[in-house]
Every structure is written in structure tokens, then in C-alpha cells.
Amino acid sequence: MDISPHFIIHESPYWVINHRMDSALPGYLMLSAKEMTNSLAALSTEALAELGALQARIQASIEALLQPKRLYIGRFGHDAGHSIHFHFIPIYHWVEALFWRDDRYRVLQNFGSLESSMPQTDGAELMFFVWREFCERPDPPMIEGPTIDHVIATLRSQFRDDE
Numbered sequence: 001m002d003i004s005p006h007f008i009i010h011e012s013p014y015w016v017i018n019h020r021m022d023s024a025l026p027g028y029l030m031l032s033a034k035e036m037t038n039s040l041a042a043l044s045t046e047a048l049a050e051l052g053a054l055q056a057r058i059q060a061s062i063e064a065l066l067q068p069k070r071l072y073i074g075r076f077g078h079d080a081g082h083s084i085h086f087h088f089i090p091i092y093h094w095v096e097a098l099f100w101r102d103d104r105y106r107v108l109q110n111f112g113s114l115e116s117s118m119p120q121t122d123g124a125e126l127m128f129f130v131w132r133e134f135c136e137r138p139d140p141p142m143i144e145g146p147t148i149d150h151v152i153a154t155l156r157s158q159f160r161d162d163e
Contacts, residue, residue: 003016003018003021003032006152007019007020007021007152009152009155009156010156010159010160012050012054013034013046013050014033014034014035014043014044014046014047014050015031015032015033015047015050015051015054016030016031016032016034017029017030017031017054017058017155017159018032019151019152019155020087020135022135022136023130023134023148024135024140024141024143024148025090025095025134025135025140025143026066026145026146026147026148026150026151027062027066027068027088027090027151027155028089028090028130028134029058029062029087029088029155030086031058031085031086031088032082032084032085032086033047033083033085034047034083035047035083036083037083038082039084040084043084055073057159057162058088059071059073059088061155061158061159062090062155065151065154065155065158066090066092066145066146066151068090068092069091069092069093069095069096070090070091070123070126071088071089071091072087072088072089072091072123072126072127073086073087073088073089074086074087074089074127089127089130091130092144094143094144094145095126095129095130096121096126098133098141099125099126099129102129105128105129
């Protein structure tokens with residue numbers, strides 16, 4: 001998949017960091033290998049050596065600059081034609097509030113222990129919400145805070161300054 005230069009935040013010799021192109025959620029980043037493989041075991045030693053440091057830089061940048069309530073990091077893709085990549089999904093207070101206000105997602109509600117009267121959720125439910133509402137929906141919810149363009153520019157500057 002070609003990544004529009006507009007969405008690219010940083011490139012290293014082996015990885016590309018970009019804002020997810022089909023996401024309306026500011027700060028939803030992708031870290032993709034430049035090597036065409038879907039296996040960590042197949043990556044070069046050099047690519048593997050960069051991976052951990054880049055993941056840590058992305059996490060630190062998102063947490064410091066965007067201050068989400070939570071940050072989920074995962075690998076989900078398995079389709080042929082895409083290199084191995086990782087998702088960095090910020091869950092802001094307002095995203096979680098939207099989740100709790102949307103009755104369609106109450107079927108996912110998990111009350112945890114019987115002693116607790118407070119509803120609880122987990123990362124899978126919130127990621128499902130983000131994917132459906134901010135990535136697949138043609139009319140995503142209104143965002144709070146900085147725009148995607150502002151987030152991209154801020155993170156680009158942060159990565160440039162860190163070099």
C-alpha cells in the first residue's frame with residue numbers, strides 16, 4: 001500500500017511512521033516495515049534493532065504531546081501485500097465517553113466482578129469502537145482537541161527535533 005506523503009511523520013532506514021490514512025481519530029499511528037514481510041522472524045537484524053526504539057519513541061511522543069487516557073499498541077494485519085505493521089491507538093477521555101454513550105456498544109458491556117456496579121470495558125471493545133466509528137464510518141463522530149493535520153505536523157516536528 002502506498003502511503004500518501006501527507007500522512008508520513010517519519011522514515012528510518014527500515015520503517016515508516018504515518019498517521020493511519022483512513023482514520024478520523026487524531027494520533028492513530030502506524031509503524032510499517034519497509035521490508036515486504038509479514039513475519040518478525042523474517043525481518044533483517046537491522047530492522048529488528050530499530051523496532052523497539054521506534055516503538056518507544058512513538059509511545060513517548062503520543063503520550064507527551066497528545067496525552068491520551070490510554071494507548072493501545074498492537075499488530076493485527078495479516079493480509080498479503082502489506083508489510084508487517086503495528087497500530088498505535090490513542091484512547092482519549094472523550095473517545096471513551098463516546099463509547100459509553102453509544103447504546104449500540106452496550107451489548108459488549110462487561111461488569112467485571114459481581115461486587116462492582118460500575119460498568120467496565122477492555123481494550124478490544126474500545127479498539128472495535130475506534131475501528132467502526134473513526135475508521136469505517138463515512139461520517140465519524142466529531143473530535144475534540146487538535147486536528148489530524150495539527151497532530152501530524154506536531155509529531156513530525158518532534159521526530160525531527162529528536163534526531
